[in-house]
Amino acid sequence: MVFSEVDLLPLSALQHLVYCERQCALIHIEQVWVENRFTAEGRIRHERAHEARSESRGPLRIARGLPIRSLQLGLSGIADIVEFHRATSDLSPEMDSGPPSETEPIALPEIAGMWRPYPVEYKRGRPKSHRADEIQVCAQAMCMEETLGGHIVEGALFYGKTQRRKVVRFNTVLRDLVRKTAAKLHVLIENGVIPSPVFEKRKCQECSLIDVCLPEGLEKRRTVWGYVKRHLFVVE
Numbered sequence: 001m002v003f004s005e006v007d008l009l010p011l012s013a014l015q016h017l018v019y020c021e022r023q024c025a026l027i028h029i030e031q032v033w034v035e036n037r038f039t040a041e042g043r044i045r046h047e048r049a050h051e052a053r054s055e056s057r058g059p060l061r062i063a064r065g066l067p068i069r070s071l072q073l074g075l076s077g078i079a080d081i082v083e084f085h086r087a088t089s090d091l092s093p094e095m096d097s098g099p100p101s102e103t104e105p106i107a108l109p110e111i112a113g114m115w116r117p118y119p120v121e122y123k124r125g126r127p128k129s130h131r132a133d134e135i136q137v138c139a140q141a142m143c144m145e146e147t148l149g150g151h152i153v154e155g156a157l158f159y160g161k162t163q164r165r166k167v168v169r170f171n172t173v174l175r176d177l178v179r180k181t182a183a184k185l186h187v188l189i190e191n192g193v194i195p196s197p198v199f200e201k202r203k204c205q206e207c208s209l210i211d212v213c214l215p216e217g218l219e220k221r222r223t224v225w226g227y228v229k230r231h232l233f234v235v236e
Contacts, residue, residue: 003074009185011068011077011139014178017185018132019203024185025194026209034208059086061108061115068143073182079140080122084108084115104150117144119155126161131177133157138170139178 009028016024026032055062061084069076087105105114121137134157141152156165168174188195197215204215 001074002071003186004071005069007186008069008071008074008076009182009189011075011136011143013185014075014139014181015132015136017181017188018130018135020198020207021188021195022197022213022215023207023209025188026213028189029192029194032209032212034212060084061111066144068140068147070139070143070146072146073139073142073179074186075139075143075182077140077143079119079144081120082144083118083120085118087114087116099152099154102151102153104152106148106150117141117148117150117152119144119152120158120165121155122158122160124160126159127157127166131174134168134174135178135181137168138174139182141170142175142178 013024013028016027063082063084064080066079066082067076068079083099085099088101099116099118103116103118105116108115119137119140121133121140123133127133137155137157141155145152153170155168155170157168158165197213199215204210204213207213
């Protein structure tokens, strides 16, 4: 299936969906947004990444706030940073410290030479137990492949707490996960139904929407109602 421009959904919604389906629905269906310390820190970090000027350092060009989209995935968004490394065919091998050679070089408009793209997504915290961040940066790479051509095999996540990069390989398993998550996102948004809450203490307490979502109270209410139905409305 190929989506039209008007059907594109925010690429950032993939991360919301992996983190919590209810959170994703509240944000992208009900248009609810509440900021807390974590979201504010993340927003500021993204704004700084996007506002800084693009730059050139010899065999390296850095694009910031790059608009991207994929009609195959039905997604659009902005990549924090994309490094374009001059391909070794234009340089002596010792000067090329960029992406793996499997990343296919591409031509850039009005810029001489061939370049290997390397997306870098900035995150405020630490590496997570789930794959939301990896899905997001891989989706960015897949969008760039569709727009710019070529094949990108690797990117990175930069975490503010550790001040380190985590290398992400865009293998078949991760790419399939991106496609499945994007398809699931479109179904969720098209159906327009807000999923019931599932209370997970740590995750819910860190969510900025906790006072809107009310996961603990609503889940308990649902459990009590289920008990009442089972014990008081039994048809013999």
